Amino acid sequence: MMNRLRSLRVLVVEAAQSMAQALTVILIENGHDASPAFSAAEALVLCRHRWPDVVIIGTLSEPQDGAKLAMEVVNGHPECRVLRISDDALPVTPSQYARSTIRNFPPSQGQLTPERFSAT
Numbered sequence: 001m002m003n004r005l006r007s008l009r010v011l012v013v014e015a016a017q018s019m020a021q022a023l024t025v026i027l028i029e030n031g032h033d034a035s036p037a038f039s040a041a042e043a044l045v046l047c048r049h050r051w052p053d054v055v056i057i058g059t060l061s062e063p064q065d066g067a068k069l070a071m072e073v074v075n076g077h078p079e080c081r082v083l084r085i086s087d088d089a090l091p092v093t094p095s096q097y098a099r100s101t102i103r104n105f106p107p108s109q110g111q112l113t114p115e116r117f118s119a120t
Contacts, residue, residue, distance in 0.1 A: 014058035
C-alpha cells in the first residue's frame with residue numbers, strides 16, 4: 001500500500017505564463033497547493049506572504065534571475081526546497097551556488113534519492 005504524501009505548498013516561477021500555469025494545474029490536480037509567478041520579483045513578493053515548501057524555478061526573462069532567486073529563497077528560508085529547471089547562466093561559480101543551495105543535502109548524508117525529497 002502506498003503512503004499518501006502530505007500536500008505541499010509549491011511556487012512555480014516561469015516567465016512563459018502558459019508553462020507556469022500548466023505545471024500549477026498539474027500540481028493542484030495532484031493535491032498540492034500551487035501558485036504561479038512569472039518573474040523573480042513576483043515570486044519574492046509571494047514568498048513573503050506565505051513561504052512555500054518547494055519553489056520550482058524555470059526560465060526567467062533575465063538569465064541570472066533564476067540563480068539569484070534560488071539563493072535568496074534558500075538563504076531566507078533554508079527549509080524550502082528549490083528545484084531549478086533551467087539552463088540560465090549562474091551569477092557565481094557552480095561550487096559557490098552548490099554550497100549556498102544544497103546545504104540541506106550535504107555529501108555526508110549519502111546519495112540523493114527520491115525518498116529524500118518526499119515530505120513526511
